[in-house]
Amino acid sequence: MNGAESLLQTLAGAGAEVCFANPGTTEMPLVAALDASPHVRAILGLFEGVCTGAADGYARMSGRPALTLLHLGPGFANGIANLHNDRRAGSPVVNLIGDQATWHQAADAPLSSDIASLARPVGWVEEVRSAADLAKAGARAWQACFGPPGRPASLVVPADCQWEDAAGPAGAPLLPPRPGPAAEATAGAARALQGGKRSFLLLGANALGKQGLTAARRIADRSGCSVLVETFAARIERGRDLPDFPRLPYFPEQASQNLAGARVVVLAGAVDPVAFFGYPGQSSRLVATGTAVLPLASPGEDAAAALEAVALELGARASAPAPDPPRPLPATGALGVRALGQTLAALQPDHAIVVDEAATSGLAYHAFASGAGPHSLLQLTGGAIGQGLPCAVGAAVACPDRKVIAFQADGSGLYTLQSLWTMAREGLDVVIVICANRAYRILQAELGRAGVAAPGPKAQALTSLANPDIDWVALARGFGVPASRTDTAEGFAEALRRALAAAGPSLIEARIG
């Protein structure tokens, strides 16, 4: 057995089932070892950001890490943006990064670089030095990626450590349990939340599953507290029969206004909220200085269990079922963001997985979606755009029995459009809705916020995707994904129905104003 085989057997033994790969020469022994590892599926991405974003989506839906297989520093670098999102989502991922043979590193061959310096900003990293240690290093990486919170763990594996002999696989590592609620924090939160609607409960991480949301509903019914959901959730369960809470707004002045009257903010799986960006004259934190902030459970802790404990402490019973929100109906007429969101929410099937990188085009959807059937919503946690399509790949691999809807802004989608090919090759059940407004609309808004009332020609050109317009139908076909285009609500409804009825991926270019 060589080092590569000892590593893959270790990871397979620990539970690895999928490897999203874009290998090169320094990973060839690992590629060969995949064929000797019957339980690890190998999926090719044509660009590394597809692999790392897919691993994130896979982890969000399965709770398990996927492997990625990447080619030295530059190949890894192409995956960093989505590893940044992985880290912010708390997703466990194990990156296997080939490197020059240990004895070849001093030669500074063309592809050599400092991989660890690239990897440190996105999580745990270890540089392997011998084939004999490779299996154990794999076990350490598997353990490290769980955190808590979950994160990318990157293993730099020199080629000779892969091809040289190794004794055998290492045992599966012990995994750290997700810490449960501390009695003191529970009691404190329960006391704090009894202050009526000026007491806020901010939900994040695993508080956004059915268990956490239901407990939060009970707490709010009992105490009258206000409940908010973090702005960008790695995963939130939504739809009819699930408690629905407002989301903390994106723009900091709106978010601060939402929290303005708060006496206390209890954090359940969320962090003390901060502005996405700093603006002149505004503060970093969104909670006012005079408001107390009380951590109940950090994102790495079991916030759902903590909420249940608080509900118990408060003597909160099961909530009466809320009146069902109205089921949205498909819109008619011109296709704007409202008609788009309404129609999508009306037609998405029960138990769909909606991957939301729709940016400004998705804002209207969320209100309608509370009346849709139960579904999982996955959002852009780290702000590094180009996450939606890869995340949809990973979610579809994790949940082959559920429809995945990639609700995708056009600008963001172009960073990692190679995802479409992986969807086609693997026959993944993904419907891609491209919100084609031919602009980086959020940047046009941000220009205004930066005081640029009348953008000059360069600012206009740098925030526009027009001239020429992108033809998404052609791009999809180029990657083997059937596609259609529409600019009416009726046309969108028809295209969406057709796409949802088909097996395998298909794309709809929704041209909106």
Next chain:
Amino acid sequence: MNGAESLLQTLAGAGAEVCFANPGTTEMPLVAALDASPHVRAILGLFEGVCTGAADGYARMSGRPALTLLHLGPGFANGIANLHNDRRAGSPVVNLIGDQATWHQAADAPLSSDIASLARPVGWVEEVRSAADLAKAGARAWQACFGPPGRPASLVVPADCQWEDAAGPAGAPLLPPRPGPAAEATAGAARALQGGKRSFLLLGANALGKQGLTAARRIADRSGCSVLVETFAARIERGRDLPDFPRLPYFPEQASQNLAGARVVVLAGAVDPVAFFGYPGQSSRLVATGTAVLPLASPGEDAAAALEAVALELGARASAPAPDPPRPLPATGALGVRALGQTLAALQPDHAIVVDEAATSGLAYHAFASGAGPHSLLQLTGGAIGQGLPCAVGAAVACPDRKVIAFQADGSGLYTLQSLWTMAREGLDVVIVICANRAYRILQAELGRAGVAAPGPKAQALTSLANPDIDWVALARGFGVPASRTDTAEGFAEALRRALAAAGPSLIEARIG
């Protein structure tokens, strides 16, 4: 004047003429400042690797740095692979990377990360801390990127340093001269090269221009020494009327064999050559242990001038004009790599810029191209694939009066295919020849070298681009570039003639066996 304006005026004053940009919220003041900087052209890339690769191509053809404008750590990370190539090419590039406002960094907002840790592996980096210092920091970055050798210089610019008031631009920095030849090294090289064909002269960097190549020819004619060219050149002048020397082969056993009889290897703009990858039982260095290695000029020094000094020292006169190599004729019949290379060399116009990321599909071209008209050849210096199309963008921006031919492998081209849109938007005169063999052919060869005689289904799948085939004609049209497909030599010749006759970009999918 704000910090952003002071920075851009400083850089424009130093000579910056182009900014390849993919900005976000933290770069809005710099975007606005571009409109106030009439001499800096702003060019949008839909992915950051397009911007950094374009800056490389621009530097190779103009000798001047371009600016890039990138969005925090994740945006920068998407540009790292081509900055790695930039660094290996010795290309001066100035990266302007927006960051969170200084006072917002402690908040660890979703897009925050350690940008400097990401930037260090690819060159010089400085984190700006005040608007007052921004202009001077820009001057330092401009100076730093020239090296020598040239390299990426990355300036991390917090948003508040852009929007706050600044006094004004800084003066243009003094640029370090490229060090010329030392008399001692010249005399030593002249002595060493007099040993006949067992004395080798290895050319790289600026030895590969007309001046250096001509001097090397004179030296070889006088001394009988052997001359080789480094395997991957940032830029080499080739074609009729220019001296042509064999290239050091890519595979280490072939390269070592080429150098096996050497008594001494004199390095003129090249480094002591090493294997691209380490293989079991082979050594890192390609020069045998008993062979002396004599540095005449490092890649950052003026190797062309050093060669002229050596020629003078040897009393070498101007060489008699070599008999013109045969002009290749277009091939006929089936389209394989040989017919492709021959036809391209036959039809490429004089003074073309050929960007070679054709990988295995390009090997046959180089022998034919010595008989083509004079042209510049740009190659993949750092091995980070996805460089060809972006590099062609930059070369076309630098040289609007020359035809650019992107001679492009299909696998590599898919990493940064968004380049096509920038070519269309800017109306760049680029003919893209996609060598569509539907495989990572080099990896299939490397699997064999790694001892995998019969690749299993996963190894096959991970090295194949088939199932489904990529439709490059559709992809090109999706980005607004006209395209056609052919699988015969005659069809390729016809498509190439048509594409070369047209203005603006066009793509040919050359389907080869």
